Structures are given as C-alpha cells and as structure tokens.
Amino acid sequence: MATIYDVARRAGVSASTVSRVLNGKQTVDAQLADRVRAAATELEYRPNALARSLRRSQTHLWAVLVSDINNPFFTALVRGVEDVAQQARYSVVLCNSDESPAKEADYIAAILAEQMAGVIVSPTNQPGHLARLVSAGVPIVAIDRRAEEVEVDTVTVDNTSAAELATAHLLDEGFTRVACITGPRDVSTAEERLEGYRRALRAAGRKPDPRLVRHADFRERGGYAAMGELLDHTPRPDAVFATNNLLTVGALECLVDRGLRVPADVGVFGFDDVPCATLIRPPLSTITQPTYEIGRTAADLLLRRVEDPDRPPSVTVLPTELHVRASSLRSRTPTSAG
Incomplete structure (x- = not known):
C-alpha cells in the first residue's frame, strides 16, 4: 500500500505539500498540486482514514x-x-522505547489506537515508524535526534560544535592520543558528536585515527566495554571523549577497575552532565545540554503544530555549555578515577 512519502517521492515534493494538496488547501502552486494528484492516482494512494478521525478527535x-x-x-x-x-490542558503519557524498534512500533500502534493529540519522540529511526504517524496526521516533534525519513519539527543542540570544543580542550591540555566513545552509527547525535571530535583533531593538524574510535550503545555497559577495548589495543589512549552521560559513567567504571588514574593516566571529558559530576573525584568535565528548555521548546512547537498542521517544519538548535573540571586538566594529578 502506497504511503504519503511514496507520493511525495513520485511528485518530487515534500510530504507536507502532499498533505496540503490532498486536504484541499489552496496554498500550493497549481502545477505542483497537479503533480501531486497525478502521483497519488498512479500509486492508487488512499489517505489514511485514521488521519481524518484524529483531526476530528478531542483527545487531550x-x-x-x-x-x-x-x-x-x-x-x-x-x-x-x-x-x-x-x-495548555494536555496530559502527558511517558513511553520508553528502550532503544528497541519493536517497542517503538508497539507504542506507535498504541498512540494511533488511542488517537493521541501529539507525539514528542526521541526516534530509533527504524524505517517507516514515524511515517505512520505523519501519514495519520499526528503532530510530531523530534527531540535529541533528527528523524531521518520524515520532515518534522525538531529540537536539538549543536552537537558537532560542542564535541569539537571538548576535544580541542583535551588537545590543548597536552593529551596526544584522544579517543572517542560514541553511540550507534544510525543515530544522528552519535555521528554529529563524532564529526566534532574529528574536526578538532584536523584543526590541530592531526589525522583522526580509527583505532581510537569506538561505537557502542548509549548505556553504561557500552561505555565500559568500549573503554576496555581501547585500553587493550595499541595505541592506548591518554584521554577519552565520551559522547553521552551513561557512556562516560561506563568508561570511568572501567578505568577504576583497571587501576588507572584520571587525569594522570587518562583524561576524561563527557557529554551531558552526570549526576553528582562535581562530587566525583576528580570532578568530571562535561558538556551540559539545556534539557528542561529542550522539553519546553518541543512542547511549544507541538502546540503550534496542533494549531497549524500545514506550517513548514522547523529545526530549533539550542546552545550547550562547556564545564571544564579536573578530569580533563593534565596539570592536576588526582589520586583516583572516581
């Protein structure tokens, strides 16, 4: 069965343009509208009946x-x-995909069945998942990660620049073999932060060494395993940039278990503030995201999308803060990694 995205590709337009044409909006150029209708006819596309139901529903x-x-x-x-x-008199239902495309699909089915008024999602980017919501007319805002296959409102931070600053700081401190532990290859935040790491190396006149890069799940066990692999191979890093808070915690746990000192043996810089980052010994250097503001901004965008379904999708990029603490300062020699 053809989807709204199949029609959009055939017509050479965006999915939102297809939606406007097929919903009778008069804001689309006549030639584009004709192309959309022709593509829909050729593909035998039928608008999802649930979309019309959702538009009429009063769910909050x-x-x-x-x-x-x-x-x-x-x-x-x-x-x-x-x-x-x-x-705004809406209630919030919290759902946890657990980084599982299967769980995400189950929740999306439930969202459609319950005719929820909108969705704020950190997507797994499994092909077709968010397209089901868009096709059904459900307002969506993506957070933390870009939605790869659909055009939706998105709230994120400048991951690349933040990662570049953190890596440049480690290099400026005199660390020469800076490693990077990042997330899965299909997650935009992981790739953007890895690119920032590489940019800093290139700006310092250094060629990125793939042997100093590890991909892992965004969890403690992933950080622990990745740090262990880096320590077991040559060249062994003298510093590590971990691209989220749980990866950072896992890397620190591994360093403690190996009897290595931070930053005397290995400097550490994390992304996202770790709870009690200032109480860890030595205190942990981190990039802090404005998490509360990300949530508020996403909710504001969702309200606007509910009120104006046909407005063009927007991308909001919020600033981060670099907090340099002892874990990345080579001039200090704390007695333990945590």
Missing part, C-alpha cells in the same frame, strides 16, 4: 516517547514538556 493526551527512561538526560526534559502541556 500527548505521548512522550523517549529512547531510554534510565538516562537522567530525559528527566528534566520530560518535566519541561509536562509544564507546557499542563498549562
């Missing part, structure tokens, strides 16, 4: 579908969503 539920509820990054973010939702 939003789903917030996060990739890992155990990650503290999402705690303040969800609070930001809820504060805006409550003011």
Whole structure:
C-alpha cells in the first residue's frame, strides 16, 4: 500500500505539500498540486482514514516517547514538556522505547489506537515508524535526534560544535592520543558528536585515527566495554571523549577497575552532565545540554503544530555549555578515577 512519502517521492515534493494538496488547501502552486494528484492516482494512494478521525478527535493526551527512561538526560526534559502541556490542558503519557524498534512500533500502534493529540519522540529511526504517524496526521516533534525519513519539527543542540570544543580542550591540555566513545552509527547525535571530535583533531593538524574510535550503545555497559577495548589495543589512549552521560559513567567504571588514574593516566571529558559530576573525584568535565528548555521548546512547537498542521517544519538548535573540571586538566594529578 502506497504511503504519503511514496507520493511525495513520485511528485518530487515534500510530504507536507502532499498533505496540503490532498486536504484541499489552496496554498500550493497549481502545477505542483497537479503533480501531486497525478502521483497519488498512479500509486492508487488512499489517505489514511485514521488521519481524518484524529483531526476530528478531542483527545487531550500527548505521548512522550523517549529512547531510554534510565538516562537522567530525559528527566528534566520530560518535566519541561509536562509544564507546557499542563498549562495548555494536555496530559502527558511517558513511553520508553528502550532503544528497541519493536517497542517503538508497539507504542506507535498504541498512540494511533488511542488517537493521541501529539507525539514528542526521541526516534530509533527504524524505517517507516514515524511515517505512520505523519501519514495519520499526528503532530510530531523530534527531540535529541533528527528523524531521518520524515520532515518534522525538531529540537536539538549543536552537537558537532560542542564535541569539537571538548576535544580541542583535551588537545590543548597536552593529551596526544584522544579517543572517542560514541553511540550507534544510525543515530544522528552519535555521528554529529563524532564529526566534532574529528574536526578538532584536523584543526590541530592531526589525522583522526580509527583505532581510537569506538561505537557502542548509549548505556553504561557500552561505555565500559568500549573503554576496555581501547585500553587493550595499541595505541592506548591518554584521554577519552565520551559522547553521552551513561557512556562516560561506563568508561570511568572501567578505568577504576583497571587501576588507572584520571587525569594522570587518562583524561576524561563527557557529554551531558552526570549526576553528582562535581562530587566525583576528580570532578568530571562535561558538556551540559539545556534539557528542561529542550522539553519546553518541543512542547511549544507541538502546540503550534496542533494549531497549524500545514506550517513548514522547523529545526530549533539550542546552545550547550562547556564545564571544564579536573578530569580533563593534565596539570592536576588526582589520586583516583572516581
């Protein structure tokens, strides 16, 4: 069965343009509209009946579908969503995909069945998942990660620049073999932060060494295993940039278990503030994201999308803060890694 995205590809337009044409909006150029209608006829596309039902429904539920509820990054973010939702008289249902495309698909089916008014999602980017929601007319805002196959409102941070600054700091401190532990290859945040790491190396006149890069799941066990692999191979790193908070915690645990000191043996810089980052010894250098503001901004965008379904999708990029602490300062020699 053809989808709205099949029609968009055939007509050479965006999915939102297809939606406007097939819903009788008069804001599309006549020639483009003719192409859309012709493509829909050729593909025998039929608009999802659920989309019309959703437009008529009076549901006041939003789903917030996060990739890992155990990650503290999402705690303040969800609070930001809820504060805006409550003011607008919406209730929030929290869903945890657990980085599982299968769980994400189940939640999307439930969202459609319950005719929820909107979705804020940290996507797994499994092909077709978010397209089901868009095709059904469900307002969507992506957070933390870009949605690869659909055009939706997105709230993120400048991952590449932040990672470049963190890596450049380690190089400026005199570390010469800076490693990077990043997330899965199909996740935009992982790739953007890896690119920032590489940019800093190139700017310092150094060729990125693939032997100093590890991909892992965005969890403690992934950081632990990746750090162990880096320590077991040559060249062994003298510093590591970990691209999320749980990866950082896992890497630190591995360094402690190996009896290595931070930063005397290995400097550490993390992405996302780790709970009690200033209480860890030595205190942990981190890039801090405005998690609460990400949630509020996403909720504001969702309200606007509900009110104006046909407006062009937007991308909001919020600033980060670099917090340099002892874990990345080579001039200090703490006695333990944590």
